[in-house]
Amino acid sequence: MAAVEKPVGSAGSPAAIFLKVTAWFGFLFLLMPSFIVVPMSFGNQYEMVFPPDSFSTYLYEQFFFQSNWMDATFLSFRVAISSTILALVLGVPAAYSIVRGTYPGKRYVAMFLMSPILVPIIVIALGLYLYFASLGIVGTEIGLIFAHTMFTTPFVIVTSMAGLRHVDQSLETAATIMGAGVMQTFFKVTLPLLKPAMFAGALFAFLMSFDEVVIAYFIADTGRMTLPVKMFNSIQWEISPVLAAVSALLTVLSLFVCVLAASFQKKS
Amino acid sequence: MAMVRLDKLSKNYGDVVALAEVDLEVEEGEFMTLLGPSGSGKTTMLNLIAGMIAPTSGQIFIDGRDVSTVPPNKRGLGMVFQNYALMPHMTIFENIAFPLRVRKTANDVVKREVGRVLDLIQLPHVADRKPRELSGGQQQRIALARAIVYNPSIILMDEPLGALDKKLRETMQLELKRIHTELGITMLYVTHDQEEALTMSDRIILLSDGQIEQMGEPDHLYFNPNGLFSADFLGDSNMLDATVESGGETTSVKTAEGLALIAKASAISEPGRSVKVMVRPENVSIRRSEESFDNAMQGKVIDSIILGGVVKHYIDIGRGTAEEQAMVVEELNRPGRTSIRPGVEVTLGWNASDMHVLPLEGRLPDA
Amino acid sequence: MLEARQMRITILFGLPALVFMAIIFLYPILGVFNQSLHTIDGLFTWEGYVELWGSRLFSKVLLNTFEISFEATVLTLLLAYPIAYYLAKQEPRARAFLMVLILLPFWTSILVKSFAFTVVLGEHGTINSLITLLPGIDRGPKMLFNRMGVMIGLTHFFIPFMVFPILTSLLAQNPDLAKAAQLMGSGPVRIFTRITLPLSMPGVMAGSLLVFIISLGFFITPALLGGRKDLMMANLVDFYTRETLNWTLASSISVILLVLSLFLIFLLSRVPGGKSVLGEGN
Numbered sequence: 001m002a003a004v005e006k007p008v009g010s011a012g013s014p015a016a017i018f019l020k021v022t023a024w025f026g027f028l029f030l031l032m033p034s035f036i037v038v039p040m041s042f043g044n045q046y047e048m049v050f051p052p053d054s055f056s057t058y059l060y061e062q063f064f065f066q067s068n069w070m071d072a073t074f075l076s077f078r079v080a081i082s083s084t085i086l087a088l089v090l091g092v093p094a095a096y097s098i099v100r101g102t103y104p105g106k107r108y109v110a111m112f113l114m115s116p117i118l119v120p121i122i123v124i125a126l127g128l129y130l131y132f133a134s135l136g137i138v139g140t141e142i143g144l145i146f147a148h149t150m151f152t153t154p155f156v157i158v159t160s161m162a163g164l165r166h167v168d169q170s171l172e173t174a175a176t177i178m179g180a181g182v183m184q185t186f187f188k189v190t191l192p193l194l195k196p197a198m199f200a201g202a203l204f205a206f207l208m209s210f211d212e213v214v215i216a217y218f219i220a221d222t223g224r225m226t227l228p229v230k231m232f233n234s235i236q237w238e239i240s241p242v243l244a245a246v247s248a249l250l251t252v253l254s255l256f257v258c259v260l261a262a263s264f265q266k267k268s
Numbered sequence: 269m270a271m272v273r274l275d276k277l278s279k280n281y282g283d284v285v286a287l288a289e290v291d292l293e294v295e296e297g298e299f300m301t302l303l304g305p306s307g308s309g310k311t312t313m314l315n316l317i318a319g320m321i322a323p324t325s326g327q328i329f330i331d332g333r334d335v336s337t338v339p340p341n342k343r344g345l346g347m348v349f350q351n352y353a354l355m356p357h358m359t360i361f362e363n364i365a366f367p368l369r370v371r372k373t374a375n376d377v378v379k380r381e382v383g384r385v386l387d388l389i390q391l392p393h394v395a396d397r398k399p400r401e402l403s404g405g406q407q408q409r410i411a412l413a414r415a416i417v418y419n420p421s422i423i424l425m426d427e428p429l430g431a432l433d434k435k436l437r438e439t440m441q442l443e444l445k446r447i448h449t450e451l452g453i454t455m456l457y458v459t460h461d462q463e464e465a466l467t468m469s470d471r472i473i474l475l476s477d478g479q480i481e482q483m484g485e486p487d488h489l490y491f492n493p494n495g496l497f498s499a500d501f502l503g504d505s506n507m508l509d510a511t512v513e514s515g516g517e518t519t520s521v522k523t524a525e526g527l528a529l530i531a532k533a534s535a536i537s538e539p540g541r542s543v544k545v546m547v548r549p550e551n552v553s554i555r556r557s558e559e560s561f562d563n564a565m566q567g568k569v570i571d572s573i574i575l576g577g578v579v580k581h582y583i584d585i586g587r588g589t590a591e592e593q594a595m596v597v598e599e600l601n602r603p604g605r606t607s608i609r610p611g612v613e614v615t616l617g618w619n620a621s622d623m624h625v626l627p628l629e630g631r632l633p634d635a
Numbered sequence: 636m637l638e639a640r641q642m643r644i645t646i647l648f649g650l651p652a653l654v655f656m657a658i659i660f661l662y663p664i665l666g667v668f669n670q671s672l673h674t675i676d677g678l679f680t681w682e683g684y685v686e687l688w689g690s691r692l693f694s695k696v697l698l699n700t701f702e703i704s705f706e707a708t709v710l711t712l713l714l715a716y717p718i719a720y721y722l723a724k725q726e727p728r729a730r731a732f733l734m735v736l737i738l739l740p741f742w743t744s745i746l747v748k749s750f751a752f753t754v755v756l757g758e759h760g761t762i763n764s765l766i767t768l769l770p771g772i773d774r775g776p777k778m779l780f781n782r783m784g785v786m787i788g789l790t791h792f793f794i795p796f797m798v799f800p801i802l803t804s805l806l807a808q809n810p811d812l813a814k815a816a817q818l819m820g821s822g823p824v825r826i827f828t829r830i831t832l833p834l835s836m837p838g839v840m841a842g843s844l845l846v847f848i849i850s851l852g853f854f855i856t857p858a859l860l861g862g863r864k865d866l867m868m869a870n871l872v873d874f875y876t877r878e879t880l881n882w883t884l885a886s887s888i889s890v891i892l893l894v895l896s897l898f899l900i901f902l903l904s905r906v907p908g909g910k911s912v913l914g915e916g917n
Contacts, residue, residue, distance in 0.1 A: 015823055023721030026714045027733070030740040030794060033751030036761075040754065094652035101645030109649055116660055120852025120896050122869040123889040126876060127663030130670055130886070150659040153652060174353040176341045177318055178367035178418070182644045188366075192357045204742070211744040214854050214869075218876070231746040235753060235859050244754075247747040254742045258735065 034251045041248035043241070059245040069230065069242060076227040079141065080209040083148035087205050090149070091156030092198060096186065098157070099164040100172075114154045124151070125218035132219050139221025147215050152205040159204070163197020164190075200261045207257045211250070269332060271296040271454040272317065272422060277326035279312050285478045286312040289326065292473070292483075294422075297452045299445070301465040304475035305501075310458045313475070314424050317456065319343050331421045346415030346423040346453075350430045352407045354399040360386075360410055361395040367418040385413040388447065405436045412447065422454045429464065441467055462502045466490065474498055481631060493624060495631035496544060505546045506595050512541045518620045521545055525586060530562045534625035535632050544626045549598035551622035554581065554614045556606070561617030569612045570594055577601055581608060583616060667893075671886035683887035693871070693888070700867045703782070703857070704850035707789040708843050714790065715797035715842070720831075722798070723805035741795040749859040752788055753779065756860075784860035789850060796849065797842040804838025805831070837907040844903045848896055868892050 044054045063069050098110045116124065128147050129138065137143040167190055175185045191198075213228035220229050227246070234240050270293035279287040287309040294300045302310035315321045317328060319340030327336045335343050354363050364382045373381075386392050389409040399407055408428060415423050428444075429437045445468055448455055459465055465472050466486045474481040474489060474497070482489055482498045493499035496507075510521040510529065515537020518530050523545075531545050547563075555564065567583035579601045587593040595616060599605075608614065626632070671683050687693045718737070722730050740748070755761045756778040763775030778784055808831065816826045854869035866874075868888055875885035 013823060015827075019717055019721055022714070022717040026718040026794065027736045029714070029791065031736060032755070033748045033791075034739060034743055036751055036755065037747060090652040090655055093648035097645045097647075097649030101649070103646050109653065112661075113649075113652055113656055116656075118897065118900050119664065120869070120889075120892055122852050122854050122872050123664065123667060123893045124660070126872060126885060126889050127667045128659075129876065130666050130882065131663040134666075146659050150656065153656070157652070168351070168353065170349050170351055170353040171355055173320060174347060174349060175355075175366070175370075176320075177343075177345055177347045177424075178414070179341050179344075179370040180366075181341055184370060186648075189355060193355075207742060211746075213744075213746060218873075228744060228746050231744075231750070232855070232859070235746065235750055239750075239753065243750050247744075247750050250744050250747050254744070255739060258738055258742055262735075 037244055037247035037251055040244040059242050062242045063245045072225050072227040072230040076210050079144050079148055080206045082145045083152055083209045084202050084205045086149040087152040087156045088202055091153045092160045095157045095160035095164055099161050113157055116150060116154050121214045125215045128215060129218040138219055139224055143219055147219060148209040148212060151212060152208050156201045156205050159197055159201035163194050167193045196264045200264050203257045203261050270294060271331055273329040275327045277316060277328060278324050279316060280324045288478045290480060294454060296454055299448050299455045299468060299470045301457045301459060301469040301472045302475060303459060303462060303465040303472050305460055308475040309478040310475050314426055314458050318345060318347060318424055344420050346420035348411050348415050348425045348428045350427045352411045354407055354411060356399055360397050364414045364417050381417050385417045389413045404432050405440060422456060425457045427459055496626050499546045499626055504549050504596060506549060507544050507546050510543055510545045512537060512539055512543055514539055519625050530620040531623035531625045532621050536625050536627060542628055544628060545623055546626055547618050547623045549596040552597045552616050552618045554597055555617040562620040563618050565616045567595060567614055567616055569608050569610050569614055571610055572608055574601060667886045667889050670882055671890045675882055683883040687887055696866050696868055696871050700851055703785060703867060704847050707786060707793060707850050708847045710786060710790045711793040711797045711846055712843060715794045716801055719798045719801035719805060722802055737795050737798055745855050748791060752860055756784055780862045782865055785857050785865045788856040788860040793846045796846050800842040801835060801838040804835045808834050840906045848899045851896060852892055
């Protein structure tokens with residue numbers, strides 16, 4: 001059903017109208033959270049209502065200058081950056097190995113590297129908690145970084161594999177025949193051409209780690225919470241209006257990542 | 269000494285024979301074409317020489333050195349691809365410089381050499397552009413420049429002109445020949461286009477289904493095909509079923525319809541043997557006035573098609589009027605030539621020396 | 636020989652990831668299996684599974700999980716299909732723009748969504764405030780901390796997951812089929828029910844299975860938007876881990892959840908269209 005030219009007389013039919021209304025109800029339903037948190041975040045500190053009664057930046061001031069929220073934000077940020085970099089270092093070569101490699105068992109390697117996607121996240125979270133507990137690294141930043149790396153690497157592998165399929169293999173062949181070794185070809189020819197895919201993959205991996213809550217909740221420490229975990233606790237136990245400001249900022253972050261990634265899609 | 273020597277080289281994929289055992293020598297400075305339809309094994313042979321695939325058996329020698337187990341990046345070859353394979357993220361200069369940089373060549377040498385080859389291919393001013401800014405023909409010349417800048421012993425070319433349009437292809441063929449003559453580098457050229465092969469090659473290897481059908485200079489293959497495949501693949505051919513009557517200095521045959529014909533001397537001469545006889549359209553004439561030929565055949569004109577400089581006449585000789593059943597006569601198109609109308613009865617004529625006897629199966633031994 | 640050398644190097648490329656995953660993923664998962672069969676002190680036991688077998692709480696939660704997942708899948712389908720169909724009918728440019736409306740929520744933090752629902756669905760929240768404006772009504776329906784809240788939250792989360800496979804399936808359909816039917820006299824409704832809908836079933840099946848599988852393991856939404864009667868298996872795992880420190884039980888529940896999910900994923904891979912969903916689904 002690739003976009004067909006509308007045949008005569010079809011636009012105004014009751015079925016078409018019903019479809020349009022339902023679809024747009026769906027869109028609005030989906031967008032609702034993103035839309036309401038922004039105005040809410042400019043509300044006052046006493047009520048959490050939408051639409052807000054007054055306009056103030058109090059909640060943002062609370063967020064930026066009340067230390068726990070910023071600590072959590074910085075932690076999430078550090079973990080997301082570190083795990084993204086690590087995921088790229090592990091995932092891009094792994095994707096190369098899967099797409100370009102010819103060795104027995106390649107399919108199983110690919111399946112194994114992607115398998116975290118198949119496991120319910122609560123099981124992964126519990127597994128990591130038990131494992132880290134036995135190692136004594138529950139609540140550590142490094143544990144969180146490793147956990148998130150594991151969580152995002154399959155995604156980086158998938159996006160890199162897709163990107164690699166668009167890298168012309170004859171370029172690599174040409175480089176090889178002209179004398180470049182495997183490493184040289186990878187760094188001088190493949191990687192530069194893979195940049196758009198890697199960048200998009202990195203952006204989304206960052207977002208995935210930044211927003212990840214279940215694993216972080218299990219292996220967190222009360223003293224060291226990521227932003228999503230702090231939000232989770234807040235919503236569960238004592239809803240703080242600052243949540244509106246946090247949510248608004250997170251929505252902007254999501255929007256920013258989506259737009260950046262889309263502009264990179266257009267480039268490649 | 270041979271620049272490339274293949275010794276009992278073969279490649280199988282399980283039960284499938286991509287290339288049957290091959291013995292081959294390519295002389296230094298030769299322009300050798302690997303010609304054949306898709307699946308004939310020509311690209312397999314090229315990839316084996318390049319080192320991109322490993323042989324099932326046999327050895328490969330380049331410039332006297334056994335490279336059978338040497339990885340592709342250490343064989344000192346150059347290669348030109350059909351899709352150019354220029355690095356889109358590098359400038360033309362960097363593209364050409366790439367193999368020199370891999371060899372850690374000094375900067376001033378790089379500059380000099382890149383300039384030299386750019387002059388050679390007559391594109392001296394494009395060094396700072398990116399590949400996508402150039403036309404297809406220009407990109408292919410840059411690809412060639414890149415392949416020769418580091419003076420490899422052989423240049424492999426895998427249907428390099430396939431992506432270009434006809435006129436450009438013809439220009440590029442001449443360009444390639446010019447550069448070949450100027451540099452004297454051994455070139456191995458893969459193509460399925462028989463005209464291209466005939467134009468450019470010092471020698472042609474004709475392949476089909478992994479086997480070498482015939483090998484030799486273009487003229488030799490054209491005028492002495494050793495079998496149905498060679499006769500049919502190179503140039504056009506008219507084929508007739510016949511039985512041998514007697515051999516000798518000429519071969520006498522009788523067609524299925526009972527017509528007696530005389531062909532050139534052939535290794536096939538046993539009376540009673542079923543064969544095919546072949547004569548090329550340009551050697552068949554529509555008999556006018558009192559010209560005499562060794563062979564004559566009656567027919568009725570089906571159609572005449574003008575192809576610019578030549579005219580092709582399709583003649584019904586009693587087998588039917590479909591294109592594969594007609595006898596094709598080709599003559600030069602000159603103004604004032606008497607035109608032949610469809611439906612007219614004509615007599616076709618050709619000489620014995622232009623008719624070949626070919627086996628129904630297999631190949632004749634090399635002449 | 637040659638190919639062997641190339642082979643060796645490309646394996647090296649994948650090695651770091653393999654080793655890392657083995658240590659940080661495979662080993663912990665095996666650890667969960669292991670823990671489900673051992674007490675905290677390390678003694679081998681079947682007690683975990685035995686207790687679950689007889690536990691009314693677990694049976695209730697298991698049933699809940701399936702009920703909730705099933706209902707959420709159906710509700711999601713009811714909204715996602717029209718959205719996908721509407722998108723399929725757009726010109727590519729318009730569709731690309733509208734896809735942003737799906738992608739932005741897809742990439743928005745679930746906490747943000749949960750928070751927004753808390754505000755909107757609450758007793759004094761946006762919707763109820765509006766409803767109580769109507770004459771004669773002084774209290775709106777309870778939509779938060781109950782099944783309805785969970786349903787709304789889950790459906791909201793799952794719609795993008797369902798839209799993608801259905802949209803793919805719809806776009807893959809040959810437009811000439813509908814055209815031919817139209818020329819032969821069919822009205823739009825019949826074209827839909829007899830041609831479009833049946834041909835889109837692979838996408839529907841794949842999307843539904845995918846959503847169902849994800850829903851089984853859900854944690855956040857029932858925790859934040861549900862009540863005591865809406866506990867799902869993941870919440871129970873959390874309870875046993877944190878509250879009662881009964882790691883054995885927690886692990887046993889996790890194993891059951893994992894086995895269920897893997898079985899359903901296996902089914903998904905058999906459904907036409909399922910394999911590609913697995914590639915893009917998460």
